[in-house]
Amino acid sequence: MLFLVAALLLFGLTLGTVAHAPLGLSAVAAVVIAVWLAVFALRERHARRHGTSH
Structure with a gap:
């Protein structure tokens, strides 16, 4: 619950900042x-298809 509030x-x-920009x-x-x-x-899809991870 605390995570959701944060x-x-x-x-x-963020929205307040964007509203003033x-x-x-x-x-x-x-x-x-x-x-x-x-x-x-795209990088994640490519990595999953080829079985490699970064």
């Missing part, structure tokens, strides 16, 4: 995070 607190702080900066940050997650997902 996660929601951090989520709220310019729209362009928020969009760039969102694209960077999306690319980072996509690269991570």
Whole structure:
């Protein structure tokens, strides 16, 4: 339960920060995070298919 409260607190702080940032900066940050997650997902899929781990 404590983990959930901490996660929601951090989520709220992040959304508060994004609300005060310019729209362009928020969009760039969102694209960077999306690319980072996509690269991570592709690396994980590749590692699982080939049976190797980093």
